[in-house]
Amino acid sequence: MRVHVNGDLREFRDGSTVAELLTEIGTTRQGVAVALEGEVVQRGRWAEIVVADGARLEILTAVQGG
Amino acid sequence: MTTESTVPATTAEPLRIGSYELDSRLIIGTGGASNLSVLERALVASGTELTTVAMRRADVDGGTGVLDLLRTLGIRLLPNTAGCRSAAEAVLTAKLAREALGTDLIKLEVHADDRTLLPEPSETLDAAEQLVADGFTVLAYTGDDPVIALRLEEAGCAAVMPLGAPIGTGLGIRNPHNIELIVARAGVPIVLDAGIGTASDAALAMELGCSAVLLSTAVTRAQDPERMAKAMRLAVESGRLAREAGRVPRRFWAQASSPPR
Secondary structure (H helix, E strand, C coil): CEEEECCEEEECCCCCEHHHHHHHHCCCCCCEEEEECCEEECHHHCCCCECCCCCEEEEEEEEECC | CCCCCCCCCCCCCCEEECCEEECCCEEEECCCCCCHHHHHHHHHHHCCCEEEEEEEECCCCCCCHHHHHHHHHCCEEEEECCCECCHHHHHHHHHHHHHHHCCCEEEECEECCCCCCCECHHHHHHHHHHHHHCCCEEEEEECCCHHHHHHHHHCCCCEEEECCCCCCCCCCCCCHHHHHHHHHCCCCCEEEECCCCCHHHHHHHHHCCCCEEEECHHHHCCCCHHHHHHHHHHHHHHHHHHHHHCCCCCCCCCCCCCCCC
8 A cells, every 4th residue: 555654655565554654664753743634643542543545644753943 | 348149140930831830931942053062052051941842744764863952951842833824734733742742832833924934813813722722731922913912812822922023033122012012911921932133132021021032043043052042041030130120210311310519
C-alpha cells in the first residue's frame, strides 16, 4: 500500500499500523506526534491503529522557533 | 557607612499563567539562533524559565536537539502554532504539540500573511475558544487592539500577548498607549510579544504594566546573543521595579529640585 507521509508518497506493507510505519521510516519516538487524516493519533494507540492505503500521515516534532 | 538596600533585586511576586508560576518574567523564543551552543549561553544568561518551540514535520534524520537542550536546562516548553493560517490548522497543531511534548501550554498564533506576519483576529479568537474548551492553557498572540485583547481574555485565554511591532522588525513598541489600555482593564497577564529590538523596549513594556516580555530575534540575532540576553533580563527587572515604584508625573515646565535661594 502507499501512504502520504509528510507529503511524500511511500510504500508500506499492507495492513501496517502507525507504530509499524514509524519503525519502517526510522522516526525517533520521543517528542513526536502523529496525525492521520487530520486527526491526532494518541501515542498509546499507535500499535493498534491500522493505516489505510492512500492515507495521509503527518509526523510532527518540535524545532527551534518563535 | 553603607546601608544594605531592602529592595529586592527581582520582584518577589511570581508570574502566574493559568496554573503555572514563573519567577522569570522573560520568555524567550528559540528561533533565529545560529546554533545550539549560542542558544544555550543566551538562554542561561536570560534567566528564562519558559521558552517557545515550533512544531514542524519531522524529517527522517531529524534531531531533537532543541528539546534535549531545554530539558537539560530545566526550561519549560511553550510550543507555538506559528505558520498556521486558520483556526483549524492552529487547533490541530496545538493538539499535536500537546501529544508530542506532554504540555497543555500553547502559544496561539495565526498569521494573516507572510509579509506582515500580523495576527488574524477572527481565526485567532475562534481557535482560542476551541482550545480553551479542550483544556489548553492558551497564550494568545494578538495585535495591539484593546478590543480584541479583551475578547481573547473573555474567551478564556490564560494570557494575552499583544505585539509591540510586527515579528522580527525590532521596531519597539509602536503604540504604547494601546498597550497601556490593554493592561488597564486586563484580568489576565499581558505579555508584550514581538517587535522588541533592544533592552529599552523591554524595559518600556514592563513600565507600561505588562506582566512579562516575550522576545527572540532581539537576542538570537544580536551580534552577541549572550550579552543581549543578560541585557534583556536586567531590562525586564528594571522596568518591573520602575512600574512598582511609580514614576513621577510628566510636567510641562521645570520644577526645581534644589530649594529656592
